[in-house]
Amino acid sequence: MDLQQMRYVVAVAETRNFTRAAERCDVVQSSLSHRIAGLERELGVRLFARSSRRVELTSAGAAFVVRARECLAAADGAVADAAAATGVVRGRLAVGVIVTAAAVDVPELLQRYRARHPDVRVFLRSGRSDDMAAAVRGGDLDIAFLGLPEGEPPSGVETVVLDHDAHVLVVPAGHRLAGSARVGLREIADETFVDFVAGTPARDQSDQAFAAAGLVRDVAYEAGVVELITRLVARGLGVALLPSAYIRPLAADDPGLALVPVVDGPRRVEYLAWSRFNPSPATRAMLDVLGVRRQEG
Known part of the structure; x- marks a missing residue:
């Protein structure tokens, strides 16, 4: 058994495909398949269940991959440490x-x-x-680099703290609150909201702020990326609460959006x-x- 065989097995386990694994390892598929078959003979177990359409780890294969990853990480670490000792980081x-x-x-x-x-x-x-x-x-x-509720x-x-930030209200340019000096959560609780997916830390920041204020809001649209959130807001489909430091540069170039400070809004720590x-x-x-x-x- 050698490290190259382990790399081949891990590649197949992660891609679930011998062809893609061979491409990742920069080797012809026949060579990769031959080396894995030789390893299976040496171990006396099958690592993969194969069919014309599917490749899956056997229970033995799953156990092997766990240790193989550890061995590969240790080997890579040894190479990196040796290089670092000479002043070169690899x-x-x-x-x-x-x-x-x-x-x-x-x-x-x-x-x-x-x-x-x-x-x-x-x-x-x-x-x-x-x-x-x-x-x-x-x-x-x-x-x-993470962002979590306070x-x-x-x-x-x-960890080290990189920044503390407050959320701002993001509304369409023609919204009744556009241009307001500041708002509170109670003033916006009846709005329709666009937000991140429920259960994510990005969403928790706003949910916790409303819950702490004893308020319930309507989140009609959920999205995984800010770009979609702001596009929905610009179309007048809802309002959003987003981190100030992130959204201010974007909103400055988007005439369809307006930002309003929130006095008791969510806060996050990066x-x-x-x-x-x-x-x-x-x-x-x-x-x-x-x-x-x-x-x-």
Whole structure:
């Protein structure tokens, strides 16, 4: 058994397809299939159940993949640590970021990071703050930029606070509240709302604010991206509450939207999160680029 065989097995497990796995590993399919078949003979078990249309892990395969990922991560870490000892940072860096990140200009940050560490391959993924915090804890992400309601910091990870922000009311330009100096939640509770999907941290920020005020609102439209939310608002289909630091630059270029401060509205905290357990040289290098001071050990 060797690491290349493990990489092939993990690739097939993740793609559920031998052809796509071979493309990912930059090898011809026949060679990949031959190496996996040889590994199965060596182990005396089948790792995959195959048919003309489907490829699935067997129970033995699922157990093998868990340990194979650990071995591959350890091997990659050994290579990265050896390179770091010579002053060169190599390896991979998996970065998670919420779509409404505003405290850090992530593309600019990645540009600076690549200029300093061109040998690191960076993978970027967007998603929900809670899912990405869990991915950092589980080792699937090295670092993540999160946004969570005040008083709910992510658990099980190292964090620094990047910014505190208040939500603003986003209304169509012709709305009755457009141009108001400020509003309270009670004044807007009867409006029809556009918001993020229920159960996500982005949605929880607004839901918790209304619940704390003893108010109930009508969320008629749910969306996973800000662009759709603002388009629905601009069409007069509802109003929205969105993080101020993120939405202000966008609304400045959109005459169809108006922003109104909310005196008792939702507040969020943007965090930088990374693993407590032995961060990789690539992760430590990113923290250095960000100017984050960390405790060793």
